[in-house]
Amino acid sequence: MDMSARRRWFGLVFISIAVSLIIVDSTIVNVAIPSIVDELAITSTQVQWVQEAYTLVFAALLLVFGTLADRFGRRRMLLIGVTIFALSSVVAALAPTGAALIAARLVQGIGGAMVLPTTLSLINATFRGRERGIAFAVWGSTIGGMAAVGPLLGGWLTTSYSWRWAFGINVPLAVIIIVGVLWAVAESRDENARRVDKIGAVLSVITSAALVFALIEGRTYGWWTTATAPTIGDWTWPWAISPIPFAFAVAALGLVAFMTWGLHRQRQGRSTLVAFSLFRISSFRSGNIAALVVSLGEFGIILSLPLWLQFVIGFDALQTGFVLLALAVGSFVASGFAGAFSGRVRPVTIVRVGIAAEIVGVAGLGFVIAPDTMWGVLLPFLFVYGFGVGLATAQLTGVVLSDVPVAESGQGSGTQSTARQLGSALGVAILGTVLFTSTAGILGARLDDRGVEPAERDQVVSAVVDSAGGAIAGLDQADPTGQTAADARAAFSEGTRWSAFTAAGFLTLGLVATLSLSNGKREEEESTPVGDRAD
Structure with a gap:
């Protein structure tokens, strides 16, 4: 193997660490939340926003930065994103209030949105043939593994030091990534990339923000009639009808406007935020639907289980991290399994097996969760769940992008990542609402009975x-x-159970969505495609 080829694989290592940075951050916070609740006295709604502020901005801007990366340079966008992420992590670590922490998480979302699509684009532009499949498997396994290792790392830092180190750890990792990427990753861009659709970008942000706001704040402000009137400065919501139906309406109208505007620009031959033409590709269209629904279900138990383990069972953050380590073990086993069967089993089949394993794991947790559950009972189901995540994540990414031309890899990977992140944002919003609403209803009924x-x-x-x-x-x-x-x-145990069952339901829908997936294989070209230039 010559030096340039060896350096390319080293580059994959640093790209994977960059993915680890943003994935670990999104999971490490879950274990730290109870300590944040105690120190900053944040409410359950703020708990959801600590997650959503990051995920929502992340999802809303992925398409924008995926397109900008194609135009101005993917490596450059990756480095800028890592820098922004590290600086905002410092602000989060020093946050004196819940509001300050949420604001820092918003900025982290901007950095994360620069990082994720560029990692996929760099892999898509750098590797060819069988090597591309291996690289995608490494990328996907990193996501699955780090999503599970995050809680253990967060538990250790929170218990031994402070929850603030759950954010501070991002700084040394960012330095390693920047140095490694500058050394081992070649710049690439699309020479034919066009201007960003600014109106489309604004419409996408409005749509996703309105939808997630409605899902999270519905139990606070009332789903139909106003329960608590929102206040901004001296202004208070004046109507009996809650703002939540209006927010849902804005989201629906925003989605229609986004699609209409994008199709209009496409007919004129102008650039669009989403490459609508890619949805003519069966594997891309069906895969994105499956990715969104599966991600919605995947994040349910990661949100609620750490709260339940610490506030109901009485574990500390480190013990919680050790319990969730079973997820990491399952994911790493899955990566070996996927590698062993690569080329012998259709990727779509591996995706379906993975999602089925996730359903078994999450539903199993729902059946065994109770106030007196022993931690050992949880481990087999967490292992199976992690095994499923490890299988599904890597292979689904490859299937979605398998027929996408390299020249459009930025938009393709951005769309795929947006589908996942939007699913994650909806998952936190919906399943968090299920957790807290069902807990409130069940606890109220039990107290009434007494x-x-x-x-x-x-x-x-x-x-x-x-x-x-x-x-x-x-x-x-x-x-x-x-x-x-x-x-x-x-009551909190019942709420956690219902959250798990809801997650299993969405995963089942995701499994059904994969039934329309083909094996979609793009004919690989060994030469560098026109429009991708390595500097």
Whole structure:
């Protein structure tokens, strides 16, 4: 192997570390959330926004930066993104309030949106033939593995030091990535790339922001009638109808406007944010639908399980990380399995097996979760779930992009990544709402059955839900009998179960979506395609 070929594989290592940076950050926070709740006194709605501020901006800007990377240079965009991500991580680590942390997470989302699509584009432009399949497998396995290792790393840092180090760890990793990418990764760009569709970009941000806002804030402001009037400065929402239906309407109209505008520009031969022509490719169209729905289901248990383990079972962050390590083990085993069967089993078949394993793992967790569940019972289901994630993630990416021309890899990978991230954002919003809404309803009913006065009942329910479960430990002191705390633990466990079952339901829909996937194989060219120049 000559030096240039060897350096190309070293480049893949640093590209994978860049992926690890943004994936670990999105999972490491889950384990740290209980400590953040205690120190910054954030509410359950803010808990969701700590995740959503990052994921929402991430999803909304992926397409924009995927296109810009094609035009101005993919390596350059990767380096800028890593730098922004590292600097905003410092701000997050030093955040004095929940609002400051959420603001820092918004900026992190911008950096992350620069990194993810460029990693895919660089791989697509750098590797050919069988090597491309291996590179995609490494990329996908990194996502699966790091999504699971993140909680262990976060648990260790939170328990041994502080939750703030869950963000501070990003800085040394960013330095390693920048140095390695400058040394081992060649620049590439599309010489024919055109200007970004600014109106399309604005419409995509409005659509995704309105949808996620409605899903998260519905239980706060009321789904139909106003329960709590939102206030901005001196202005207060004046109508009896909640703002949530209006937000859903804005999201629907924004989606229609985005598609209409994009198709209009395409007919005129002008650049579009989404390459609508790519959706004529069966593997690309069906794969993106499957990716969105599967991602929606995948992130359910990662949001709720750390809260349940720490606030109901009584684990600390490190113990929680060790339990979730079973996910990482499953994912790493899956990467070896996928490599062994590469070329002998159709990628689509591996995707379906992976999603089926995820369904079994998540649904199994739903059946065994209870206030007195022993941690050992969780491990087999977490392993199976991680095994499924490891299989599905790498192979689904390859199937989605298999027929996409390299010259359009930026838009193709950006669309695919956006589908995943939008699914993740919707997953956190929907499954978080399921967790906290069902917990509130079940706890209220249990307290009613015991004859607790309505005012006291509402106070207990609000304390438990608003603290994302953090107030449960204090209920033992407030009620010497321990019955109120027992009711709260049972209700939060039920909420976690319903979150898991909902995730399994969405994964089942994702499995059904893969039935229309073909094996789509682009004829690989050994020569560098026109429009991709290595500097």
